[in-house]
Amino acid sequence: MISKSLPAVLRQSLEYHVNESQLTHDDELQGIYDRLTNLNEKVEFLKNKIKSNRQNSNV
Incomplete structure (x- = not known):
């Protein structure tokens, strides 16, 4: 499932x-889009980092 x-x-x-x-x-809406896109990129980066850290700790 992709969330x-x-x-x-x-x-x-x-x-x-x-x-x-x-x-x-x-x-104004474009500015909101830009900030949401930036925030989403940060969230995805951190999610991937957490997944990687979990995998490395299980090795």
């Missing part, structure tokens, strides 16, 4: 609301 991080879910939710014309894609 998404909270920042990825939030971005997907915002994209849904833009597609449903409930939000307008403007500079």
Whole structure:
């Protein structure tokens, strides 16, 4: 099962609301997208680091 991080879910939710014309894609929204993308990258990096550390400790 592939699970998404909270920042990825939030971005997907915002994209849904833009597609449903409930939000307008403007500079403020783009800034939020950029920050969520950055945060998601950090979360994924840390998740991978934790997985790697767990594997190395079991060896």
